[in-house]
Amino acid sequence: MNQADAANRCQRTSIARSTLFAALLVGWYWNPSSIDCFAQEPPSAPSTSALNDEPVKLLWRFRCVGRTNLETTVIRLGDVAEPIGVPTDVWTRLRGGIIGLIPVGQGRARIERDRLAQAVARSEGTEQPIEWIGPDMIEVSLRKQNPPRQSLAGPSPLQRLGDRPAPRRSSVQKVSAPNESSPTLSTSPTSTESAARPSSNTSVPNAMPVADPPSPHVVSRLESWIRMSVQRQNPELMKHYDVQLASSSENLAGFTQLQSAGGIMHTSFREAVLPPQEPVEQSTPIRRAIMVTGRGVDGPIDAQVVLQLKPHPMFVAPKMPLRRGHRIRVEDLTWVPVPEDQQRDDYSSDVDDFIGKEIVGLARQDAPLSVSAVAPPVLIHRGDQIELRVVGGGVRVTTMAKALDDGHLSQLIEVETTEPRRRMVARVAASGLAEIVTRSPRVR
Incomplete structure (x- = not known):
């Protein structure tokens, strides 16, 4: 019994294996690559001829124009960009592409360079590599076209001739300019424009277009x-x-x-x-x-x-930096221009206001010298031993004294005599000399 069961199982197993092998054989016949059990050869590298057959994408370059003037409000790609290394047939197709419009009433428009790239990609329909050169922003202006202005003297002889009725053919052929062929009058716009053009042999005034005055x-x-x-x-x-x-x-x-x-x-x-x-x-x-x-x-x-x-008004200035106490001479001064917004009330253009005086303030080179920066020279300094002269009634008495203040010419300073020690006020008369002038007693 056990041997019969084993034989049946072996028979069923062999039938199943035969069926599976037949199914795999049929599938491999239709699509060998779909059967995993079969070993596949590794993919070989493409041949050189196959690589040469594929199209190579060349790099296109466009140069953006920074500013441009147009006669119409329609902005096209050819108005704002120039091709560099782009095939002629491709550029002929792309240059007419509309980029945008100039707003009515403004007369100006700005276009970004990215917008041009999108327009080219949209017109070409392929992912062609493009390199853009130039500014990122393009300014487009509308060129104004004004009709010719009529002169105050009235219409020109050519305009009056055009307003008259057309003469007969025979009379027209007799009219001719010197050294030129006989013209023929016509009512078409082309002939009118040609008649309005300036001629070197005629003295007929022309009405040329004049630009509007600037704002x-x-x-x-x-x-x-x-x-x-x-x-x-x-x-x-x-x-x-x-x-x-x-x-x-x-x-x-x-x-x-x-x-x-x-x-x-x-x-x-x-x-x-x-x-x-x-x-x-x-x-x-x-x-x-x-x-x-x-x-x-x-x-x-x-x-x-x-x-x-x-x-600019010119004022006195030192030629070189001057130290405090320097006595000014003529060769120390010059004139420098000073703008109106930098002028001061104590500036002077007269050199006599400074010659012979001492510097007591700031005196820089080629900088205007103020009147408050100078003073009369100091003839007596504090602590100097000076000569004190007393004048009165035709009598002069001289003694030695000590200066207690600085003083210039005719300035009153305080002095102290040696013997006896007395303080009094004297007037500076010269360097190292002070005077006291007394009145003679009056007899009544």
């Missing part, structure tokens, strides 16, 4: 830029003059040319300006024209501007 904000900005440029290039001139621009009406033409500039590059005087050496009674402004070179979008902008140079 007060632009004028203030240009004035500050020009003053800073003059101060940077002529520092010595700024010490002697107060630089101001002439009236806006005189500099209107120059400001109109410079209103689109992004800064001032250079300024130069057309005539030499020399600083004054001595003070003048009336500081009248000096008018000088300068050439200003501005930094424009399309290149440098040259214009002429008129400046008013008002000399």
Whole structure:
């Protein structure tokens, strides 16, 4: 019984193994890689030919434009960026992509560089690597287009000719300018524009487009830029003059040319300006024209501007630092310019107020010297043995005394006689000499 059961189990086991082997064989036939029991060869490295067949992504470079002027409110990629190493067909497709619009009424717009990258990625539709060069912020301005202004003298001869009815063909062919072929009148816009163009052989005035005058904000900005440029290039001139621009009406033409500039590059005087050496009674402004070179979008902008140079008042100052007690001489003094906001009431431009006096205060080199910093020279110092002279009634008596105070010429000081020891007040007459003047007794 046990042998029969064992035989049955062996038979069932062999049948199960046969069935499993058949199933594995069928699965391997359809997809050999799905059977884990079969050993798979390790994946081989791709061949060189396969690597060469894959497309290599090249790096695209775009340079951003810092500032630009447009004639329309539509901002396209080609207006604010320049390609570097980008295929021509790709750039032809991308340059017309719309980036944004200039707000109506403002005339200006700012675009971030990240926005350009998003627009290029959206237009191309691929993850092409792009490198951006240039500023992070781009300023776009709307260029104003004004119709030509009509002169006060009335319409030009060409305009009056255009207003007349068209003459007959025969008369038109007879009208000709010297040294030119016979023109033909036409009512199309093209012929009107060609007729309005200036000609070197005719003296007919033209009505050219004139830019709008700059706003007060632009004028203030240009004035500050020009003053800073003059101060940077002529520092010595700024010490002697107060630089101001002439009236806006005189500099209107120059400001109109410079209103689109992004800064001032250079300024130069057309005539030499020399600083004054001595003070003048009336500081009248000096008018000088300068050439200003501005930094424009399309290149440098040259214009002429008129400046008013008002000399600073000049005051007396020492040529070198002077110590306390120094007696001032003529060769010790000079004049220095002082701006109006730095002037004081005790400054003087007269050297006679200082010559022969002593320094009692601060005296720095090339700094204005105040009247309170000097005093008459001290002829007698405290503790000096001096000669005391008593004058009265035609009699002079001299004795020795001791000075108890410092004193300059004609100053009253206290002295003490030796014998007898008495204190009295005397007037300084000279160095080491004091006098006491008494009145003669009157007889009634």
